[in-house]
Ligand SMILES: [Ca+2]
Ligand SMILES: [Ca+2]
């Protein structure tokens with residue numbers, strides 16, 4: 001009984017740090033712990049939007065994930081409008097809402113996220129939570145292992161269990177390097193370390 005109480009105390013002490021951690025299941029049935037900023041919507045379908053501003057230097061984090069649930073049919077544009085209305089992410093779109101001009105996010109770690117080259121974002125989706133984002137290939141259908149969004153965001157439908165990615169790139173400033181999209185998956189070693197810590201305390205209490 002003492003052991004159980006001790007373990008519960010450890011878990012309750014640790015959980016606030018991982019409050020936004022969500023076990024997401026992709027279309028392939030794989031799961032991963034994703035650090036989600038906030039959830040929007042209700043429904044049987046679920047996707048995670050990952051936005052990578054590719055910022056470095058004094059920034060704490062360059063990418064952030066936003067959870068979205070819905071029923072029926074929803075486009076990427078409708079999702080962005082809903083997530084914007086529901087929290088700190090702010091969107092600026094053009095061409096009648098078909099393209100992303102800019103995305104703004106002041107997050108709890110103190111960072112202020114925006115793109116300094118408005119309109120230069122790559123969009124894609126994937127059924128594989130571990131897919132690698134990459135350069136656009138010659139037929140413009142893929143960004144590495146991700147499927148490139150070739151229509152406007154108001155024409156691209158969400159799919160249950162897929163990840164949606166929006167990645168900062170540079171269209172006009174060709175001196176900028178290619179930049180990857182980083183999904184904020186919390187690595188397994190962190191989980192193992194926490195479990196190890198719990199076991200250590202249990203042993204000491206024995
Ligand atoms: Ca990145
Ligand atoms: Ca950040």
Ligand SMILES: [Ca+2]
Pocket residue numbers: 083084085086087088089090091
């Ligand atoms: Ca907002």
